[in-house]
Amino acid sequence: MEITEVAKQYDIPTDTLRRWERIGLIPPVTKTASGLRNYTAADLSWVRYAKTLLAAHLPEDFLIEYVTLAQLGAKAKPARSAFLKAQLAEIQTTCTQLTTIMTDMETSLDKTNGV
Template sequence: MTIAQVSQKYDISSDTLRYYERIGLIPPVHRSASGIRDYDETDCGWVEFIKCMRAAGLPIEALIEYVALFQQGDQTVPARKALLLEQREELARRVAEMQAVLERLDKKIQVYDEKCLAVERRLRRK
């Protein structure tokens, strides 16, 4: 796949894809004989993985470290797992914080609903 096709498929700009490759966020992409990026299934898997992890809020630095460890081979499996577990704990903490905020917003909205209902009842009596 060309960079334009990958860009469209994953809704990521071509510039972002080049940047991700340049900083090591995704491994170097295979290139055609003429030097054009030619994304294969493995490359697309990395793009999808990074997009998912970034959407979840994982920091670029942690993901760069993960990719670098991956490229070093199987001996880094424990380090990669530890990194992922650390990021999972952080994500779970943020999800819990967001859940608490969501519950507070729900209560606030309920108060507005109750007040609006009371006002509407008074207006109907007049």
């Protein structure tokens, strides 16, 4: 699939796709003999993954590091696992904090509404 098709399908500007590849947010995309990007199913999976994690407000640095580890293959599996566990712990902490904030706000609303 060409970059313009990918951009349209995932609602991502072509410049953004090129940037993601350039900075390592997604692995290098397969290219044709003439040098045009030709996104394979694996490339599309990385685009979906990047878009999803960025929408979840995970830092680009996290995804870049994960992509680097993934490209190292099986030998980096323990490092990838540890890296993901650490990120998951951070997300869980953030969720707990946000839940507390939501509860406090709901309590404040109840008090202001005479409940």
